[in-house]
Amino acid sequence: MSDWVRVADSTAVADSVESESAGVTFFVDDHEVAVFRVDGKPRAIEGKCPHKGASLAGGKLQGDCIACPWHSWVFDTTTGESPTHPGQSVGVLCVKEDEGGLWIDRDSIPVPVAKTAGEDGVHRYLIRYASPGWIGLFGTVHELDCPRGSRVVVQTTRGEELGEVLAGPGETVAQTGDSKPTGEVLRLASAEEQSEHGEQSVAMLDELIESAQSKLDAASVNAQVVDAELLLDRKKAILYYLGEASPVLTDLREPLSQAARLEAVEWATLIEPEGGGGCGAEGCGGGGGGCHSD
Numbered sequence: 001m002s003d004w005v006r007v008a009d010s011t012a013v014a015d016s017v018e019s020e021s022a023g024v025t026f027f028v029d030d031h032e033v034a035v036f037r038v039d040g041k042p043r044a045i046e047g048k049c050p051h052k053g054a055s056l057a058g059g060k061l062q063g064d065c066i067a068c069p070w071h072s073w074v075f076d077t078t079t080g081e082s083p084t085h086p087g088q089s090v091g092v093l094c095v096k097e098d099e100g101g102l103w104i105d106r107d108s109i110p111v112p113v114a115k116t117a118g119e120d121g122v123h124r125y126l127i128r129y130a131s132p133g134w135i136g137l138f139g140t141v142h143e144l145d146c147p148r149g150s151r152v153v154v155q156t157t158r159g160e161e162l163g164e165v166l167a168g169p170g171e172t173v174a175q176t177g178d179s180k181p182t183g184e185v186l187r188l189a190s191a192e193e194q195s196e197h198g199e200q201s202v203a204m205l206d207e208l209i210e211s212a213q214s215k216l217d218a219a220s221v222n223a224q225v226v227d228a229e230l231l232l233d234r235k236k237a238i239l240y241y242l243g244e245a246s247p248v249l250t251d252l253r254e255p256l257s258q259a260a261r262l263e264a265v266e267w268a269t270l271i272e273p274e275g276g277g278g279c280g281a282e283g284c285g286g287g288g289g290g291c292h293s294d
């Protein structure tokens with residue numbers, strides 16, 4: 001079933017010119033709609049940017065994509081997906097020209113989704129992250145389309161890390177009131193980020209573990225290095241250990257990072273971190289979280 005509503009004369013929307021603002025905003029009932037004309041054909045998408053609500057009709061076209069006039073998030077006018085912010089999207093509406101007018105199908109206007117954010121406006125996700133498989137609550141002020149099992153990039157105090165979504169804001173397990181998130185969910189992980197992470201240099205990390213252990217043994221520190229991982233930027237490695245939190249660990253960070261040609265090496269006990277690394281809400285800087293660095 002369709003429910004076509006005439007919004008304007010055909011002449012109201014001119015052919016969009018590359019890099020110029022050429023969309024027109026219409027309202028169908030209370031819904032803002034942005035209409036463009038590309039190669040003579042009309043296209044319609046939801047008019048409000050999901051970031052902070054700018055009118056997308058005032059954005060600039062780049063091929064099939066519209067760049068938001070406020071912060072330049074980009075949306076494909078044919079699919080609604082955002083190539084710059086994976087997981088973010090706008091609805092694509094059915095539009096046609098008939099009898100000299102532009103018509104929008106009311107039935108193609110997306111129904112607003114139920115509010116899933118907490119009182120503080122933060123959407124919370126339960127995410128498994130880090131090599132030991134820690135599970136933490138991560139937040140974002142911009143809800144992401146990342147169902148259970150999605151691979152995402154999270155920000156912890158250690159840096160950007162890969163994580164796996166175990167539950168989203170609409171799922172009971174993640175409804176933990178306004179408890180402080182461990183860190184921020186930044187985006188869906190791209191295929192490249194996932195494959196690069198999977199191709200971490202096993203030999204390099206093995207060498208790092210071996211070298212760290214022999215230095216600890218030489219310094220008579222009662223600690224066992226049990227694992228290592230590279231963060232997403234591939235510039236920082238985390239060494240996981242069990243045992244004595246000796247000051248020698250701190251002294252070894254510099255020589256170990258130099259030997260492995262990394263910017264930094266950090267130590268982390270195999271104890272799940274506490275505290276937050278910021279949740280994405282403005283003004284929330286978090287604190288603590290990440291690892292138990294020595």
Ligand code: FES
Nearest residue numbers: 049051052068071
């Ligand atoms: S309001 Fe559109 S990118 Fe910020």
